[in-house]
Amino acid sequence: MNGQNENLKELFERFVEGEQAERAAEDIRKGEQILGENPAPQPDEELIADIKAEIAVSLYHKKQDTLRRTAYKMMAVAAGFMLLAVVSVKLFEKGGVGPEKTINSPVALKAVWDNSADETLTAEIEQIESDLVAMQSGENSSNGDEAVTELEMKLTETNGDFWKG
Amino acid sequence: MAKSEDLARIISGCKSGDARKLSELVDIYSGRLYGYFYRLTGNREISNDLLSELFVKLVEKIGSFKDGSFEGWLFKIASNLFYDYLRSRQRQEKSFEVLKSEFESEATEGKQSSDERIDKLQVQLGRLDTDTKELIMLRFYSEASFKEIATMRSEPIGTTLSKLHRGLKKLRELMGD
Numbered sequence: 001m002n003g004q005n006e007n008l009k010e011l012f013e014r015f016v017e018g019e020q021a022e023r024a025a026e027d028i029r030k031g032e033q034i035l036g037e038n039p040a041p042q043p044d045e046e047l048i049a050d051i052k053a054e055i056a057v058s059l060y061h062k063k064q065d066t067l068r069r070t071a072y073k074m075m076a077v078a079a080g081f082m083l084l085a086v087v088s089v090k091l092f093e094k095g096g097v098g099p100e101k102t103i104n105s106p107v108a109l110k111a112v113w114d115n116s117a118d119e120t121l122t123a124e125i126e127q128i129e130s131d132l133v134a135m136q137s138g139e140n141s142s143n144g145d146e147a148v149t150e151l152e153m154k155l156t157e158t159n160g161d162f163w164k165g
Numbered sequence: 166m167a168k169s170e171d172l173a174r175i176i177s178g179c180k181s182g183d184a185r186k187l188s189e190l191v192d193i194y195s196g197r198l199y200g201y202f203y204r205l206t207g208n209r210e211i212s213n214d215l216l217s218e219l220f221v222k223l224v225e226k227i228g229s230f231k232d233g234s235f236e237g238w239l240f241k242i243a244s245n246l247f248y249d250y251l252r253s254r255q256r257q258e259k260s261f262e263v264l265k266s267e268f269e270s271e272a273t274e275g276k277q278s279s280d281e282r283i284d285k286l287q288v289q290l291g292r293l294d295t296d297t298k299e300l301i302m303l304r305f306y307s308e309a310s311f312k313e314i315a316t317m318r319s320e321p322i323g324t325t326l327s328k329l330h331r332g333l334k335k336l337r338e339l340m341g342d
Contacts, residue, residue: 006310015323024330031333034340035305038286040200047213048195051220055187058224063182 128154172235179227187227191220198243201306205247205299207287215246222246240307241317244299251295289339297332304329 008028012021131154175193178186198219202212222242230238290298304314311329315322 011311011322011326015326024326027330027334027337031301031337032305034286034337035301040203041209043195043199043213043216047216048191051191051195051217052184052188054217055191055220055224056184058221059182059184059187062224 124154176227176230176235179223180230187220187224190223194239195220197306197308198239201240201243201302202247204287204290204302204306205295206250207291211250215243215250219243219246234309234313236307237309237313237317240303240309244303244317247299286340289336292339293332293335297328297335300325300329301332301336 008025009022012024015021016024172193175186175189179190195216199212199216202215203209206212206215219242223239226242290301293301300314300318303309303317304311307314309317311322311325315325318325
């Protein structure tokens with residue numbers, strides 16, 4: 001509600017008695033009448049023109065700021081898309097090699113530490129050990145030099161297999 | 166005064182950054198706002214500065230105006246600006262009494278004849294405390310209701326009514342009416 005349309009008496013009656021409220025409302029009306037009869041000076045036309053010019057400048061700066069901020073945002077989004085595109089192209093160019101490698105690596109490790117490979121190696125070492133014991137005890141009837149050479153070959157082969165995985 | 170539909174259209178234009186609509190707002194409110202600042206400071210230079218600052222603030226803040234009384238919102242900014250100005254003056258190690266005597270002397274200097282009564286009012290206003298004077302000016306120039314003024318000042322309506330009643334009664338006595 002506008003102050004000029006306000007029923008002052010009614011408003012005061014919420015706080016004081018009827019007659020007192022009427023007097024208070026009258027005091028306010030007369031007080032404000034003094035202000036109305038004594039108007040304040042008006043602003044100079046020059047001042048108003050300056051204010052309007054200042055507003056135009058402020059609006060220009062505000063628009064520039066908004067444009068700059070929008071441009072920065074768009075640049076950031078574009079940079080994000082470009083980065084994504086470069087990464088995607090690189091992945092596409094490498095094709096299946098990349099992923100395969102990552103899959104192969106655990107397989108290679110598995111081959112080294114696989115139980116079955118371990119068992120094969122253990123069996124071969126045991127075989128060599130028993131051959132060596134047989135040779136030392138003279139059980140092996142074949143030529144001693146041949147047996148040593150054969151044993152060395154077996155050892156070399158076993159060693160090679162181990163590092164090949 | 167602009168009709169509420171016209172005012173709503175002008176405010177909407179201002180929000181979208183239309184310089185012509187902002188100029189219209191200047192034309193509508195500059196007189197009342199200038200009167201508010203002048204009656205509180207009694208100094209044309211300071212009133213000029215405060216009025217310019219107010220409209221710069223208006224451009225910055227118009228986007229945040231939602232519903233309700235535009236006058237209430239505008240005069241709340243004006244009131245904050247006036248108190249900011251007072252605080253900055255006080256920071257410059259000038260007490261309120263010095264300010265008051267400055268306002269009084271500025272008001273009594275120069276203008277006579279047709280402006281004599283205006284000067285008299287300005288002098289008598291200087292005898293009221295800042296809070297009461299600000300309340301009287303806020304009510305007179307914003308043309309807001311007591312309810313709106315109480316909301317602006319974050320105080321109960323009864324307090325606003327009683328302060329304004331006392332202030333205007335005192336002013337009438339000072340003016341010899």
